[in-house]
Amino acid sequence: MKKRWVQAVQGNPETTDLLAQKLNIDKSLAQILVQRGISSFDDAREYFRPELAKLHDPFLMKDMDKAIERIDTALNKDEKILIYGDYDVDGTTSVALAFSFFNQFTDRIAYYIPDRHKEGYGISTTGIDYAKTEGFSLIIALDCGIKSTDKIAYANTLGIDFIICDHHLPGDELPEAIAILDPKRKDCPYPFKELAGCGIGFKLAQAYCITHQLPATQYERYIDLVMVSIAADIVPVEDENRILAYHGLIKLNTAPCMGLKALMDISGKNKDYTLTDVVFTLAPRINAAGRMDHANQAVKMLLCTEDNLALEQSLLINLQNTDRKTSDQSITAEALALIGECEILVGKKTTVVYHESWNKGVIGIVASRLTETYYRPTVVLTKSNGLLTGSARSVAGFDLYEALLGCVDLLVQFGGHKFAAGLTMKPEHIETFADRFEEIVKATITDDLLCPEIKIDNEIRLSQIDGKFQRIIAQMAPFGPHNPAPIFVTNDVTFVGRPFVVGTKHLKLTIKQQNSPIFECIGFGMAEEFEPLLQPNQPFSVCYTIEENVWKDQKRLQLNIKGIKINN
Known part of the structure; x- marks a missing residue:
């Protein structure tokens, strides 16, 4: 799926120069801080060193x-x-x-x-x-x-x-x-x-x-529990949430509660957690209890005060997560087939799919997967206790909650926020709801919002990237909504050697720019970019985040590619 590259609006150059001088950092990094509302030394100190004493009354x-x-x-x-x-x-x-x-x-x-x-x-x-x-x-x-x-x-x-x-x-x-x-x-x-x-x-x-x-x-x-909720609920990582997430991660990585420690051990990753790791490693397992059986199992695990009981509960939840993955993959495949058979996306701005036998516990995940595939507001429904119950997911920038408010007379209940919601309706209202939801979204969404975007923070040269540059970026964590990992763009790069595909989905390549060091890159899910890159000596542009890759206790900088454009 093609993505729009959107460059951030540059801040005041005088403020940027002064901040770079006071913090002794690269101007490109100072520019990003200014773009995020950090314009003074005191702002930067509060940002880089969040203090629990700054929590609101x-x-x-x-x-x-x-x-x-x-x-x-x-x-x-x-x-x-x-x-x-x-x-x-x-x-x-x-x-x-x-x-x-x-x-x-x-x-x-x-x-x-x-x-x-x-x-x-x-x-x-x-x-x-x-x-x-x-x-x-x-x-x-x-x-x-x-x-x-x-x-x-x-x-x-x-x-x-x-x-x-x-x-x-x-x-x-x-x-x-x-x-x-x-x-x-x-x-x-x-x-x-x-x-x-x-x-x-x-x-x-x-x-x-x-x-x-x-x-x-x-x-x-209990701050590690709060941090896990911040990560899983995808709330903005700013103000109090940034303070709580920052200190919650410290606790998770040093002295987590027994339940979380057991879950970390059983997941295969037991150190150096980031918010992203929590989202993709711990949160799905905790959620699986309520999706596949009863959420009491998750609470029992989080309340454990004995190692053996914590291990027992985490093993149970891990098994439930395995079942959850099987279920959501199966239902996603069925939903994609249903969409293909019905051609329900032709000319439409929304997706509404229903099957009475789908597992209520995983339809939220399915809605997210369909949104990723077709990139439009999506509702997935199943039958439960005589009613249709469902999960809705939005695309970046579109207020799903407001759209559902326009359908409130057709719903038994609904709740949520801009990007995700749950809803219930009587079976006889599904067609009317689908039509109304389509009308409201069509009238209020723009074509730009139906194309995913990559928000680029700044353009840099590869020669600017070194250990200090990366250490400053690492101190901007934890990353999440309203404080994403900085995305950079570099133009006129070329290959060293040839790109290749890892597994079936991921792209590996090594790049350089004139008078720059070479950098290894990984593009997750970007295997489709392989063929266009085979032209020798063809300059191209990349946008990416910078990360530290650890392999066999060896650390080196790696670029995580988010997009590639071949220069014409």
């Missing part, structure tokens, strides 16, 4: 005082508290954090995660009935609840109070809970709006410790 969050007061009442009166969460990575890490933290102060506490297949997303009537039967009078809901107005009203009739800790967009009406902690509330003055659900739970624990003059270590010990 949790009491700036609307209703935080009410939440702490209600929790104190519950603890003082020896009430039973139920920690309730979603079944994905953000939900399970949130539950593990909140349960572990408050379990220090009471043993009258338990956790509950709904069954994805039987109860669906969010607060369920079944969960509330369970709380009533077991005598719980306070439910702390994490990573869900902001749209559960009817369910919270039902709980109120049973004498059960709710504290909601969510990070999703609220609807027009807020639930009648004791406290609603959600920075995306219109009336919430909290300065950072993009915390993950586990981050809201972290702020609740922070507020409790401040109130009771407990040491910061009481809540900071």
Whole structure:
């Protein structure tokens, strides 16, 4: 699939020159910092050395005082508290954090995660009935609840109070809970709006410790869980999320909780984790529990305090992840075949596919794979409990949530954000929904957004790349949304030797530029570029990230190719 190369707008050259001089770094790197809003030495120090002391006051969050007061009442009166969460990575890490933290102060506490297949997303009537039967009078809901107005009203009739800790967009009406902690509330003055659900739970624990003059270590010990949620939920890696991710990675790589350590060991990678490693190694395994069986298995693993139990749980989850991979590959193949047979993409800007037998637990992954293949807003649906339930995925720059709002009268429920959402509808509405969704997207999306882009930070020469250059880039991590790894472009390069394909998908080549060192390159999934590159002595342009490749304990710089253009 062809991609657009988009060069970043260059910042003020005087600011760039001054910053490069003060930091003693290459001007190309200073330019990238300026493009990312870093224009002074103090800005750079805060960026390169994130400090936990810079976390915002949790009491700036609307209703935080009410939440702490209600929790104190519950603890003082020896009430039973139920920690309730979603079944994905953000939900399970949130539950593990909140349960572990408050379990220090009471043993009258338990956790509950709904069954994805039987109860669906969010607060369920079944969960509330369970709380009533077991005598719980306070439910702390994490990573869900902001749209559960009817369910919270039902709980109120049973004498059960709710504290909601969510990070999703609220609807027009807020639930009648004791406290609603959600920075995306219109009336919430909290300065950072993009915390993950586990981050809201972290702020609740922070507020409790401040109130009771407990040491910061009481809540900071869970920072590796918060980091995993930040990585898995693809939230912006800036402001508080950057601080939490930075220190969470340090903890993961030095002293992770037993559950994460066992999962790292079983995955085959147990050191030097980055956020990307978490996304592709740990997050899918944690998610697999809720996709293939029950997310309680993931929480059990994250709560383990004995090595042998942690190993046992991680082995179980690893097996579930193997099953998940088999299932999603099979369903993806079926979905691609269905699209081909029906020719449903002809002239359309969206993809909506449905099959009643698809596994509800993996359709979100399938939606992501179809979006990668066809690059357009995608909805994948299956049948569950008499309704059609599905996952939606967007393309960069298009607000999927707003598009689904235009279909709200056809949906039983939906929730999510700009790039991903879950939805439920009655079977008789699927054709009307598909047509309406297509109309809304067609009227609001631009052709540019239907072509993936490579955002290039700066043009450099290969001779600028050395050990110091790479060390500065490494200090810009952790990388993620709003703080991606810098992508450079270099023009007029040529081969050293010949390119070749590794396996069936990946391209390996070695390049040079006039008067520059040679650099080995890897282009993942770029085997289709092999044939055009066979012309001898043909100059071309490459865009790439710079990384350190370690092979047999030997380290060397390597270019990770993102795009190639043959010069005309």
